[in-house]
Amino acid sequence: MKAARLEQFRAPLALVEVDDPTADEGSVVVKVEAEGICRTDWHFWNGDWGWVGMSPELPRIMGHEFGGTVVAVGAGVTSVTVGDRVTTPFHEACGRCQFCLIGRSNLCDHLEFTGATHDGGYAEYTQIRNADYNCIKLPDNVDALSAAAIGCRYMTAFHAVTRQGRMAPGEWVVVYGAGGVGLSAVQIASALGGQVIAVDLADDKLAKATSEGAVHTINGRLQDAPKAVRELTGGGAHLAIGGLGAQAVVQQAIMSLRKGGRLAQVGLTSQAEQGQVSIPLDYIIEAEIELLGSVGNPHADYPRLLSLVSRGVLKPSRIVGQTLALSEVQGVLDAMDTFETVGFSVITEF
Ligand SMILES: [Zn+2]
Ligand SMILES: [Zn+2]
Structure with missing residues (x-):
């Protein structure tokens, strides 16, 4: 099969012909129909996150946001059959550990990261391990493009807004960063009754945030964002979604x-911070601010998310900014260096 493979950090991905994945015991093979290109992949390509033990061993076929059709089923798989249309959370889990058992599979003790700990979806076919637990079946009217759009950033935003952030209808929500996860948070929070303010440095991304429901936008280059948020909201937002892990952005949020x-923080740090940012501790104490980490979206919350997508309340495919061919992935990674992409870029031609 054809694949785009990371062979050396910061070097162009190699377009290679490799053996198809096999349906090993407990696994299925999926024909990939749509695969998102995530900023996480840019981080992997950059060689980031060695400081949290998350840098992939090379070579690696990246890609953790996909939708497709099951074409082969391994021994022992009982609940997935050939022809099922599926996706999987990027955090593939065991289903049996103490965290999986309480529904927090995104914190699984035996977490696998699709496209990082094993090969992912920048290819014609990919494997889903522990398939009975990790295959998420798609409703009939949710297509592969929507599944790829949900893949990581959208479902991450859903978890941050609804579960970790505990947004109530009518609350003021400020979203820092109108990239993939930020635009997703804007759309989700708006659709579920939040009053959303988007902050970014790029006017085209802020325009997209407005079209996804933001009632105000703030260009952080031109305005003091925290001051503007406090004025617009009569004292500050109830909930902030931190889409970027940059020092200045975390403090502003x-x-x-x-x-x-x-603050529900989903954006990890980059080379500049290497996992460490300083925070305004006294304000956090005096104002009883809650800092909430937020990662992925537990398997148990997919039915809730997919039913909202199926009914058209949430529209993840609207965040797709461009579709492209597997051979064009490198151009997207290069553009991410300077935050040039708007919305999701999704591979639909393999
Ligand atoms: Zn587990
Ligand atoms: Zn991702």
């Missing part, structure tokens, strides 16, 4: 919150 406010 915290300082945009009203007393008792919550």
